[in-house]
Amino acid sequence: MFSPAWSCLSLSAENPEANRKALQDLIESRTAILKLEGFFSPNRLKSLHERIGAKKSLAQVTGYVNGSLTTFGPYLAKHLADLSRYFEQAGEIYRIFGEDFELDREVRSKIGHHFGLEKIEPAFDIQHGPYAPCTIRIHGNRVANPLHNDNIKRDGANSGLTVAGLTHQLSCVVCIQECTSGGELKHYQKQWEPADERYKIPAGLGYEPQVVDGYPSITFRPREGDVYLINPMNYHEILPTYGKDRITMGFFFGFTDPELRQAIAWS
Numbered sequence: 001m002f003s004p005a006w007s008c009l010s011l012s013a014e015n016p017e018a019n020r021k022a023l024q025d026l027i028e029s030r031t032a033i034l035k036l037e038g039f040f041s042p043n044r045l046k047s048l049h050e051r052i053g054a055k056k057s058l059a060q061v062t063g064y065v066n067g068s069l070t071t072f073g074p075y076l077a078k079h080l081a082d083l084s085r086y087f088e089q090a091g092e093i094y095r096i097f098g099e100d101f102e103l104d105r106e107v108r109s110k111i112g113h114h115f116g117l118e119k120i121e122p123a124f125d126i127q128h129g130p131y132a133p134c135t136i137r138i139h140g141n142r143v144a145n146p147l148h149n150d151n152i153k154r155d156g157a158n159s160g161l162t163v164a165g166l167t168h169q170l171s172c173v174v175c176i177q178e179c180t181s182g183g184e185l186k187h188y189q190k191q192w193e194p195a196d197e198r199y200k201i202p203a204g205l206g207y208e209p210q211v212v213d214g215y216p217s218i219t220f221r222p223r224e225g226d227v228y229l230i231n232p233m234n235y236h237e238i239l240p241t242y243g244k245d246r247i248t249m250g251f252f253f254g255f256t257d258p259e260l261r262q263a264i265a266w267s
């Protein structure tokens, strides 16, 4: 089903106060995707994917019954049963790519400008230390990500983690290299609710497609250099990629104040 409101909106950095209305629409699931204009030159992207490609053999490959992910940097929801392992790996991006790796910092700062934030910083946990600032994901030929949603408040309930106490969770993705074809993000105007658990795939990463039956969706093909935000508490999936690797950098962020001016980010 198509809904005109469930679409992708492009935002320039010129009017942060107007952009804040779009941010609220994203949070409240009225807009599907916010694309932030004005980011990377082709040369910058080329050097980024060369730098990442050179370290590909150091990436982690995680297999699930219905797909696999190749990543640099840990993903918190995967480590909730062993938080010390997540926090040990939190600095992996810098260990692999060097302390001068600054893509995450740069993107956070642009988000800050686009939305008039007072600050957006990597999350820090009093008990455990710094969270991972981002992950880099490589989808090789024919890799897909099943239908899922991300909700640290739900998954990390009772963990005591700072990020599990945030009111909202948004996801930022930077497309560093697009695949030759496929690799679209399919994003649904349907947020997770407890009754959906009957559709959860046992031992898998996602949910049965019936959970989004009848809901509007958008199919978005990320292009090299795109920086986009979604509300990951809505169901989404990545369709199979073909040809060149689909390489993205991503992190979540949420707000620590009711005015939505102060944010913390993690992956």
Ligand SMILES: O=C(O)CCC(=O)C(=O)O
Pocket (backbone or CB within 6 Å): 150, 171, 172, 173, 185, 222, 230, 232, 236, 238, 248, 250
């Ligand atoms: O790579 C994408 O397009 C979306 C990745 C994703 O699953 C997320 O941001 O939660």
